[in-house]
Amino acid sequence: MDKLLEKKHDVIPRWFLYTMGFLVIGSLFFVFFSVLTDRPRVGVPIPSEIEEEVPISFRKMEDGSISVFDKNKKEILNSMDGYSGFIAVIVKALERDRKKNNIKLETQYSLELYKHKSGRISVLDIDTEWSLNITSFGKMNAGIFLPMFKKSKGEKWGF
Numbered sequence: 001m002d003k004l005l006e007k008k009h010d011v012i013p014r015w016f017l018y019t020m021g022f023l024v025i026g027s028l029f030f031v032f033f034s035v036l037t038d039r040p041r042v043g044v045p046i047p048s049e050i051e052e053e054v055p056i057s058f059r060k061m062e063d064g065s066i067s068v069f070d071k072n073k074k075e076i077l078n079s080m081d082g083y084s085g086f087i088a089v090i091v092k093a094l095e096r097d098r099k100k101n102n103i104k105l106e107t108q109y110s111l112e113l114y115k116h117k118s119g120r121i122s123v124l125d126i127d128t129e130w131s132l133n134i135t136s137f138g139k140m141n142a143g144i145f146l147p148m149f150k151k152s153k154g155e156k157w158g159f
Helices: 002-006 014-036 088-102 139-143 148-152
Strands: 050-060 066-069 073-078 106-115 119-123 129-135
Touching: 002 119, 050 088, 050 148, 066 088, 088 119, 088 129
Parallel strands: none
Antiparallel strands: 050 066, 050 106, 066 073, 106 119, 119 129
16 A cells, blocks of 8 residues: 555646646736737738728529629629639628528628728628628739729729
C-alpha cells in the first residue's frame, strides 16, 4: 500500500497545466488590451461613403442558373456564361442568411449594388438588410460587377 502512495503519477503533467494557464492569461491580456486601447478591429471594412448605387435583382432560372437583371428588367449576366459563376455564391450566401433568420426563400431577390469611395463594392439585400462585401472575394469576382456602374450611367457593356 505504501508503494502506491510513493509512486503517484499525474494524469496531466504539471508543466502542461502551467502552459495552458499561461496561454489563457496571455490571450485574455491581448483581448483586454485591444478593447481598452480602442484598437481598430481587424477584418472589418473601413466605413466609406457610397459613390454609386445600382438597383439589381437576382433571379433563379429554370435551367438552374442565376441571372442578374437591371432596373429595366433586362438580363445583364447569367451564372452559366463562363465567367459569372460567382453570382451563384452570392445567392447561396443570401439564402443561407434568410434560412438562418426564418425568412421565406424566393426565386427572385431585389438587391442594391454599392460602389464605395474607398473602392469597395458591396451588395445589400433590401428585404433583410443583409450585405456582402464583394471585393473580399478578389478582383476577378468584383470585376464582374464593375461594368454595372458604367451601365447605369448609360455606357455600353465592355468586358
